[in-house]
Amino acid sequence: MLSLASVFLLVFGIALVFLLSPGARSFGHFFLSPHFFRLAFFGDASESVPPMWQAFLKNVGLCLVAEVLVLFWALPVALLRMSKSALLAGPRLLATIYVDLARGLPLILVVLAVYFGFPQLEIPFISNGTWFEYGLFCLVFCYGAYVSEVYRAGVVAVPYAQTLAGQAIGLTKVQILRYVTVPQALRIVIAPLINDFVSLQKDTAIIGIGAGVIEILKAAQINQGVYFNDTSYATAGLLFLAICVPLTRLAEHFQARDQQLRLAGSIGVPA
Amino acid sequence: MSESPLLKVNGLIKKFGERTVLDGIDLEVSSHEVVCLIGASGSGKSTLLRCLNTLEVPDAGTIELLGVDLADDDVRGELVRRQVGMVFQAFNLFPHRSVLDNVTLGPRRVLHQSKATAVSAALDLLERFGLGEKAAEYPDRLSGGQQQRVAIVRALAMEPRLLLLDEITSALDPELVGEVLDVVRELATSGMTMVLATHEMEFARDVATSVVFLAEGRIVESGPPEAVLHEPRDERTKVFLRRYLEGAG
Ligand SMILES: Nc1ncnc2c1ncn2[C@@H]1O[C@H](COP(=O)(O)OP(=O)(O)OP(=O)(O)O)[C@@H](O)[C@H]1O
Ligand SMILES: [Mg+2]
Numbered sequence: 001m002l003s004l005a006s007v008f009l010l011v012f013g014i015a016l017v018f019l020l021s022p023g024a025r026s027f028g029h030f031f032l033s034p035h036f037f038r039l040a041f042f043g044d045a046s047e048s049v050p051p052m053w054q055a056f057l058k059n060v061g062l063c064l065v066a067e068v069l070v071l072f073w074a075l076p077v078a079l080l081r082m083s084k085s086a087l088l089a090g091p092r093l094l095a096t097i098y099v100d101l102a103r104g105l106p107l108i109l110v111v112l113a114v115y116f117g118f119p120q121l122e123i124p125f126i127s128n129g130t131w132f133e134y135g136l137f138c139l140v141f142c143y144g145a146y147v148s149e150v151y152r153a154g155v156v157a158v159p160y161a162q163t164l165a166g167q168a169i170g171l172t173k174v175q176i177l178r179y180v181t182v183p184q185a186l187r188i189v190i191a192p193l194i195n196d197f198v199s200l201q202k203d204t205a206i207i208g209i210g211a212g213v214i215e216i217l218k219a220a221q222i223n224q225g226v227y228f229n230d231t232s233y234a235t236a237g238l239l240f241l242a243i244c245v246p247l248t249r250l251a252e253h254f255q256a257r258d259q260q261l262r263l264a265g266s267i268g269v270p271a
Numbered sequence: 272m273s274e275s276p277l278l279k280v281n282g283l284i285k286k287f288g289e290r291t292v293l294d295g296i297d298l299e300v301s302s303h304e305v306v307c308l309i310g311a312s313g314s315g316k317s318t319l320l321r322c323l324n325t326l327e328v329p330d331a332g333t334i335e336l337l338g339v340d341l342a343d344d345d346v347r348g349e350l351v352r353r354q355v356g357m358v359f360q361a362f363n364l365f366p367h368r369s370v371l372d373n374v375t376l377g378p379r380r381v382l383h384q385s386k387a388t389a390v391s392a393a394l395d396l397l398e399r400f401g402l403g404e405k406a407a408e409y410p411d412r413l414s415g416g417q418q419q420r421v422a423i424v425r426a427l428a429m430e431p432r433l434l435l436l437d438e439i440t441s442a443l444d445p446e447l448v449g450e451v452l453d454v455v456r457e458l459a460t461s462g463m464t465m466v467l468a469t470h471e472m473e474f475a476r477d478v479a480t481s482v483v484f485l486a487e488g489r490i491v492e493s494g495p496p497e498a499v500l501h502e503p504r505d506e507r508t509k510v511f512l513r514r515y516l517e518g519a520g
Contacts, residue, residue, distance in 0.1 A: 165363035167326055169377030169429055170353040179376060183367050 029229075036231035040223045047226050055219035056239045059204040062132060062215075066139040066204075067197050073144040078151035095148075102145030107206050110138050115210025131211035138207065143200050150196060154189035155181065187258050194251035198244045205236070216240075275338060277302045277464055278323070278433060283332035285318055285488075292318045294488035296332070300433070300466060305459045307475040307496070308468040310485035311511060316468035319485070320435045323466065324357045336433065353381060356426030357435040360442050362418045364410040370397065370421050371406040377429045389428075396424045400454055416447030420454055427458075434458070436467035472515060476500050484508045 018024060043051030080088060080095040114134050119127050129137070158181050166176035208217030216236050223232035278300040285293035292315050300306050308316045321327040323334060325341055334341045339351045365373050374393040378384045384392070397403050400420050410418055419439055426434060436455065440448040452474050458465065459478045469475055475482055475496060482499040484492040484507075492505045503509045 161359065161361060161363045162365065164326055165359065165365065168324060168357040168359075169425065170381040171377070175380055179380065180365055184365075187367065 031230050031234050033229060033231045036223075036227055036229045037235055039227065040220070040232040040235040044226075049223055049226050050214050050219050052216060052219045052223070052232065052235050052239065055214050056216045056236075058213065058215040059201070059207075060243070062135050062139070062207065063197075063201045063204045065132075066136050066143070066200060069136060069140045070143045070147050070200070071193075073140055074147035074151055077144060077148035078155075081148065082152055082155065099145040099148060102142050103149075105142070107138065107142050107203050108209060110142060111206055111210040114138050131207075131213045135204070135207040135211055138210075139200060139203065142203075143196060146196050147193065150189055150192045151185075153192070154185035157188045158184045187254075191251045191255040191258060194247055194254065198247045198251070201243055201247070202240055205240070276300060277304075277337065278466075279333075279335040280323070281333045281335075283319070283322060283334065284330045285315075285322055285327060286330050292488050293322065293329070296488075296490060298483065298490065300464060302432075302464050303462045304464055304480045305478050306466045307479040307482045308466065308485055309470070309472070309475065309482060309511070314485040315488040316485055317437050318488075320357065320437050320466065320468060323433075324355050324435055325352055326357070353429065354432040355435060356429055356431035356433070358419070358422050358426050358437065358439050360438045362410075362415070362422045362442075364418055364422055364425070366410050368409075369406070370402065370408050370410070370413070373410070373421060374425045374428045377425065382429065393424070393428055396427055397421075400424055400457075414447060415443045416450045419443065419447075419451045423451075423454055423458075432464060434463055434465045436465060436469075438468050438470065441470060470515075472500060472512070484511070486511075 018027070021027070039049065040052050043049050043054070077095050077099065080092050081099065083092055114137055115131075118129065118134065121127050162180050162184065163176055166180040171179065204215070205217045208215050211218075214222070216239065220232040220236045223235075224230055276299040278298070280296055280298040283293055283296040283298075284291065296319060298306075308319065310316055318327060322329050329342075336351045336355065341352055365376070368376065371390065371393055374397065375386075375389040378389040378392065379386065382389075394403065394406060397406055400423070402417065402420055402424065405413060405417060405421070410421070413421065423436075423439070439455075440451050443451065448471070452471065455465070455467070455474075456478055479496045481493060482496045483490055484499060484503070484505070486507045492499055492503060492508045499508065500512065503512060
């Protein structure tokens with residue numbers, strides 16, 4: 001109760017600082033105007049301003065397709081990274097280099113390189129991709145590495161004792177994966193996966209820097225250029241929040257469930 | 272004594288890196304025998320049990336079950352290997368499966384029983400050990416004692432000829448040990464052949480047909496429980512038992 005009150009006071013205090021600041025009125029007008037919010041959200045045909053909700057659908061579409069591809073692409077990467085066979089030493093090294101590169105490079109640099117670099121290469125197929133294909137490439141390239149690490153962590157998190165227990169009732173290696181290890185790894189992995197997808201969804205905005213199409217970032221910029229008002233950026237923010245906050249709650253729900261599960265079945269003693 | 276033993280271990284050696292953990296184990300177990308392995312921590316009890324279940328691969332020596340060498344990678348070896356069940360100290364139930372699904376997984380996927388057959392056999396077994404009402408529960412809803420009993424049932428559902436139990440009560444709260452030992456006692460009475468590592472000396476004296484004392488990977492002393500536990504000949508056995516009695520008292 002006391003902590004709730006103190007949080008309330010804190011928020012109230014910060015709000016006061018903003019509201020009582022000398023520029024409060026002009027800040028409100030330029031960033032949080034209901035009038036310009038309506039114009040940005042629904043568009044304005046007379047000024048040929050596109051509705052932002054429609055532009056946002058492009059981001060949503062891109063992110064949905066990218067997520068599915070990422071799920072698949074990350075699988076062989078994770079398997080290679082986890083492989084122990086000497087035969088796979090070469091591919092394993094390649095996978096490691098890829099993961100390091102993709103996790104180390106900021107997405108915005110990848111976007112610039114792909115959208116402005118690929119067309120200059122003048123290689124048939126690669127140089128004439130659509131904005132959507134290039135966007136997919138950038139997102140899958142970067143997020144595939146993160147998700148492959150999530151997969152890896154998931155498999156590692158299933159105790160070895162579970163494999164032993166599977167062997168003890170005579171299951172084969174493949175059966176142990178299918179009935180014992182993978183189902184548990186999936187449960188462990190689901191929350192971090194959702195978290196990665198939340199940030200993938202947000203990062204579709206970065207695609208707008210390279211893509212010559214009116215997605216959410218471009219739409220906000222056009223809007224700003226027409227009205228000289230920044231409320232369109234706040235509108236974009238609200239649109240992203242509307243998707244990302246529920247997803248984050250969902251991730252937390254799964255996380256709590258997974259924690260419960262991990263405490264069960266086997267206690268903290270090695271087999 | 273003319274009957275050939277169910278299990279025959281000859282010159283078993285197991286190393287982990289430089290360390291020799293099992294150093295020439297010879298052991299015979301006949302049907303309906305209950306062999307208790309005792310010995311200090313690190314003496315190799317768990318490693319021996321795991322070798323018997325091919326969870327560890329020995330460096331030398333042979334393990335024969337029903338006259339078949341377990342190292343044989345042929346069909347017969349495979350069939351025989353399935354006839355050894357094991358229960359672990361930490362239960363190792365599958366947390367994502369209900370009690371019933373834990374028990375039926377092996378019979379269905381390894382023995383290829385139909386679902387109906389596997390389920391009805393599993394329910395009978397669960398009933399027999401007082402777990403009938405728990406069939407639909409998940410492991411996290413059970414007490415430690417119940418979980419360990421489910422783990423025993425899961426092993427029994429494979430209809431093993433030999434059951435290996437590795438300190439199955441040492442992770443339990445004291446008040447839950449009894450219910451699990453009762454299950455083992457019932458199995459002993461009903462003629463199940465078992466090899467178990469245990470620190471419960473009184474229990475060993477009650478149910479064992481023979482007691483084997485391990486030290487540093489060797490069998491130092493073995494024989495009927497009264498002999499090994501009450502009149503140990505080897506100095507190390509004496510020291511171990513004395514320390515144990517002091518600890519218990
Ligand atoms: N996988 C392994 N790798 C390396 N060393 C191991 C491994 N498993 C067991 N050991 C070592 O082998 C020795 C025997 O271990 P084991 O678990 O068989 O003893 P134990 O008699 O069961 O002891 P406890 O009473 O503590 O269960 C120990 O020194 C242990 O550290
Ligand atoms: Mg042990």
